Amino acid sequence: MTAVTIHIPESWHFESKIEWHYGWVAYPVNPSWHAENPANAEAYFQYESWQLVDMYVAPRWRQYVKQPKLGDRYPLGQIHMVLVPPLQAMTAFIKSVRGDVANLKWLGPTGPA
8 A cells, every 4th residue: 555655866865664553543644754865965854743732631530531741642643742832842853853962052033023
């Protein structure tokens, strides 16, 4: 079964990963890939899908609901993350796909316009 079709130059290096999670009804196919031109710095990266959710449960009902920790996945595949400013969310994403990035710095305006 074809999940994704990608067209890249023949000389480029290509790696991919496709995970199927049939219980994640919102997006059961979770692909990621990267293609790199060996001749220069051209590259394309497609990271796996992230669906971040912060589900509020009223205090009186919390005894019936397991409270997830940040980064835990809900049964349908969403990732638990409380509402944070965009730069914090982007930093969490970068660290999840690139590991423990040293000296991560943001260039340019970082606050509201």
